[in-house]
Amino acid sequence: MLSEHNSLQEGASVQRSMKIAIVRLARTSLPYFAIKGKTMTQVSREPKISPEWIKSPERPVGVSSNLIGRLQMEVDGANARVESIRASARKAFDIQQAxxxxxxxxxxxxxxxxxxxxxxxxxxxxxxxxxxxxxxxxxxxxxxxxxxxxxxxxxxxxxxxxxxxxxxxxxxxxxxxxxxxxxxxxxxxxxxxxxxxxxxxxxxxxxxxxxxxxxxxxxxxxxxxxxxxxxxxSEYYQIDSLVQDPVMNKEFPKAFAYGTMQFNGKTYYSLTAESYQAFAGQPELYVR
CATH class of the missing domain: 3.90.1150 (Aspartate Aminotransferase, domain 1)
Known part of the structure; x- marks a missing residue:
C-alpha cells in the first residue's frame, strides 16, 4: 500500500512539473504562442495593419487626408501677418519722414x-x-x-x-x-x-x-x-580774490575795485573813486 501511494505522489509531481514547464515555455515564447484555456496555439508573426491607413501611395503612411492642408493654412496666415506688419511699417515710416x-x-x-x-x-x-x-x-x-x-x-x-x-x-x-x-x-x-x-x-x-x-x-x-x-x-566764490583798500582799510573782492595803482613796485586796489584819488595824491601816507 505504501509503495502504491508513493507511486501516485511521484506521478502527480511529474504532471505538475510538466504543466509548469509548459506555462514557462508559453510565457517566454510570446508572441509566437498564446494560451487559450488549457491549450496553447501558435500566433502569426506578421503585424496587422488597418486598411484605413493605406490611402494613397503619394502620401506618407500615417498622414491624415487633411493635415497638409491645415498646416498650409497656418503658414499662409503667418505670411499674411508678416505682410501686414511690413505694410504698417512702410506707412509709419512715410508718416515719420513727413x-x-x-x-x-x-x-x-x-x-x-x-x-x-x-x-x-x-x-x-x-x-x-x-x-x-x-x-x-x-x-x-x-x-x-x-x-x-x-x-x-x-x-x-x-x-x-x-x-x-x-x-x-x-x-x-x-x-x-x-x-x-x-x-x-x-x-x-x-x-x-x-x-x-x-x-x-x-x-x-x-x-x-x-x-x-x-x-x-x-x-x-x-x-x-x-x-x-x-x-x-558770493563770498564763497570771491574769498580767494580779496584785497585791501589802503585808504579805507577795507577788504573787498578785486572785481569790485574802482581802480588800481602801482607804487614802489606793488599794485594797490581802491574800492571807491574817493579812495583812489586820495591814494593817488599822497600814496606814502597810506603805505607802511
Whole structure:
C-alpha cells in the first residue's frame, strides 16, 4: 500500500512539473504562442495593419487626408501677418519722414531765433566776453530724423566769476516726432548757490508761436544772469580774490575795485573813486 501511494505522489509531481514547464515555455515564447484555456496555439508573426491607413501611395503612411492642408493654412496666415506688419511699417515710416520735414523747418526757425536772442545778450558790455558756440548733433544728410542742435553760452573764468559756468540750449524732437523740445541746462561748478539747472519747452510743429518761444528764452537768460550775479557777489566764490583798500582799510573782492595803482613796485586796489584819488595824491601816507 505504501509503495502504491508513493507511486501516485511521484506521478502527480511529474504532471505538475510538466504543466509548469509548459506555462514557462508559453510565457517566454510570446508572441509566437498564446494560451487559450488549457491549450496553447501558435500566433502569426506578421503585424496587422488597418486598411484605413493605406490611402494613397503619394502620401506618407500615417498622414491624415487633411493635415497638409491645415498646416498650409497656418503658414499662409503667418505670411499674411508678416505682410501686414511690413505694410504698417512702410506707412509709419512715410508718416515719420513727413513729420521730420515739418519739424526740421521749425527747428531751423527756432535756431535762428535763439541765435538772435543770444547775440542781443552778448551785446551788453558786461557780457561781451561770454562765448557762443553752435553745433549740430545729428547727421543731417544720412539720417534726416536726427537733427539735434546745441547752442552753448560759456562764461570765462575771471575776477568776476570764479566758477565754471556753462549755459546750454538744446533743440530736439520727442520720441514720436510730434513736437520739438527746447531744453535749458545750466552747469555751475563748484555749487555754492541755489538755482534751477533744467527746464524745457514743448513746441508743436503746427502751433509754433515765435513770440511765446522768444519770451521763454528771454526768461531763461534773465534767470541765468541772476545766477551769474549770485556768484559775483558770493563770498564763497570771491574769498580767494580779496584785497585791501589802503585808504579805507577795507577788504573787498578785486572785481569790485574802482581802480588800481602801482607804487614802489606793488599794485594797490581802491574800492571807491574817493579812495583812489586820495591814494593817488599822497600814496606814502597810506603805505607802511
Amino acid at each position: 513729420k521730420c520735414k515739418d519739424l526740421r523747418d521749425v527747428a531751423g526757425r527756432l535756431q535762428h531765433l535763439l541765435r538772435q536772442q543770444l547775440n542781443a545778450f552778448v551785446s551788453i558790455e558786461a557780457f561781451q566776453d561770454f562765448q557762443i558756440n553752435e553745433k549740430w548733433g545729428g547727421q543731417q544728410e544720412t539720417r534726416p530724423c536726427e537733427f539735434r542742435r546745441t547752442v552753448t553760452l560759456t562764461v570765462p573764468n575771471s575776477e568776476r566769476c570764479h566758477a565754471k559756468v556753462v549755459l546750454e540750449f538744446n533743440i530736439d524732437a520727442d520720441q514720436d516726432f510730434d513736437n520739438l523740445i527746447l531744453e535749458f541746462h545750466l552747469e555751475v561748478i563748484p555749487v555754492y548757490v541755489k538755482f534751477k539747472a533744467h527746464d524745457r519747452l514743448t513746441i508743436s510743429a503746427d502751433g509754433c508761436s515765435e513770440q511765446l518761444i522768444a519770451e521763454w528764452i528771454d526768461n531763461k537768460l534773465v534767470e541765468f544772469v541772476q545766477i551769474y550775479f549770485k556768484i559775483y557777489f
